[in-house]
Amino acid sequence: MLNLPKFKAAAVQTAPVFLDTDATVDKVVALMGQAASEGAQFIAFPEVFVSAYPYWSWIGNPVECGPWFEKLVRSAIEIPGPEISKIAQAAARHKITATVGVNERNRCGIGTIYNTTVVIGDNGKILGRHRKLVPTWAEKLTWAPGDGSGLRVHKTSVGPLGVLACGENANTLARFSLISQGELVHAANYIALPVVGSDYNMVEAIKVRSAAHSFEGKLFTVVSCSTISEEIIAALESDFPRARELLTRKNSAMSAIVGPDGQIIGEPLIDQEGIIYGHIDLGRCIQPRQMHDISGHYNRFDIFDLRVNRKALRSAWFDDGADLENLDLNESGENEVGRPDKKQQRNDR
Numbered sequence: 001m002l003n004l005p006k007f008k009a010a011a012v013q014t015a016p017v018f019l020d021t022d023a024t025v026d027k028v029v030a031l032m033g034q035a036a037s038e039g040a041q042f043i044a045f046p047e048v049f050v051s052a053y054p055y056w057s058w059i060g061n062p063v064e065c066g067p068w069f070e071k072l073v074r075s076a077i078e079i080p081g082p083e084i085s086k087i088a089q090a091a092a093r094h095k096i097t098a099t100v101g102v103n104e105r106n107r108c109g110i111g112t113i114y115n116t117t118v119v120i121g122d123n124g125k126i127l128g129r130h131r132k133l134v135p136t137w138a139e140k141l142t143w144a145p146g147d148g149s150g151l152r153v154h155k156t157s158v159g160p161l162g163v164l165a166c167g168e169n170a171n172t173l174a175r176f177s178l179i180s181q182g183e184l185v186h187a188a189n190y191i192a193l194p195v196v197g198s199d200y201n202m203v204e205a206i207k208v209r210s211a212a213h214s215f216e217g218k219l220f221t222v223v224s225c226s227t228i229s230e231e232i233i234a235a236l237e238s239d240f241p242r243a244r245e246l247l248t249r250k251n252s253a254m255s256a257i258v259g260p261d262g263q264i265i266g267e268p269l270i271d272q273e274g275i276i277y278g279h280i281d282l283g284r285c286i287q288p289r290q291m292h293d294i295s296g297h298y299n300r301f302d303i304f305d306l307r308v309n310r311k312a313l314r315s316a317w318f319d320d321g322a323d324l325e326n327l328d329l330n331e332s333g334e335n336e337v338g339r340p341d342k343k344q345q346r347n348d349r
Helices: 021-037 062-075 082-094 137-141 166-170 172-179 202-217 230-237 243-247 342-348
Strands: 006-013 042-044 097-105 113-120 126-131 154-156 159-165 185-190 220-225 254-258 274-281
Touching: 006 021, 006 254, 021 042, 021 082, 021 274, 042 185, 042 220, 062 097, 062 137, 082 097, 082 113, 097 159, 097 185, 113 159, 113 185, 126 154, 126 159, 159 166, 159 172, 166 172, 166 185, 166 202, 172 202, 185 202, 202 220, 202 254, 230 243, 254 274
Parallel strands: 006 042, 006 220, 042 097, 159 185, 185 220
Antiparallel strands: 006 274, 097 113, 113 126, 154 159, 220 254
């Protein structure tokens, strides 16, 4: 008997506490509790929500932006680490599955950071992390490219869950790699982006990408997008006089829940802060696949062959097998809900 989950999903649209990691983590925990109190069993947070997006790279030159890059590196977190453990504890406490965008610092290289999305189960276990494969345009001044190790669909209490960050949702092969693993719930996280040009409508771009992935894969997409707060504008305005002009254009942020027919469920949240909710019934993913199932009968795998390298990349290989960067995501002297792990404590003595 095939039993597919039905659940309430939440998508957060708000700004982080700019470059304040601890305060933003507290905000994540508070919003998680708020969504859980409304009956949500899944919550998605925006791209690099902990705790800043590098808007300076879009409004200044690389030399001017150097000090801001250092601020971002200093505020970035390591995984595993105390910040993500605090969020994981909240997920376990509220029994809610979550995806959270963070700036992740490479523990073996303090000048290397990644645009990372962390997937956390409702038991507080860190199920995986996905590092953005290709930073977009000006983002290349900030983040290192990720690898394929995070292109995975995770078994969760709300169904098979995959994630991609912002522009990755326009990468056909990345999307198909998730669809081919049985993805039924897709978390797409974004940032408000008013700075690309007057002819670019970020809201429409998010709609098109989300509808395409949901319709092609016959699955649900939960879109979470950040906003640009007055705090962010005021901070950047001190170094970049055009910051306010460039960062206040409307139609730059949208959060929504999209069904397997490519249609938005309810009303999207555009530019404003808040949490939107939607009821998801994964049973709705079955009937549309009778017509188009691109990971099954509606494909020709004798003609097409996609191969995905999911090996984690390392800067060096050591003969004793040590891999300081790619630790088990829940191994930090604590278990998945933040309590000391007795077995690991013994091994560390």
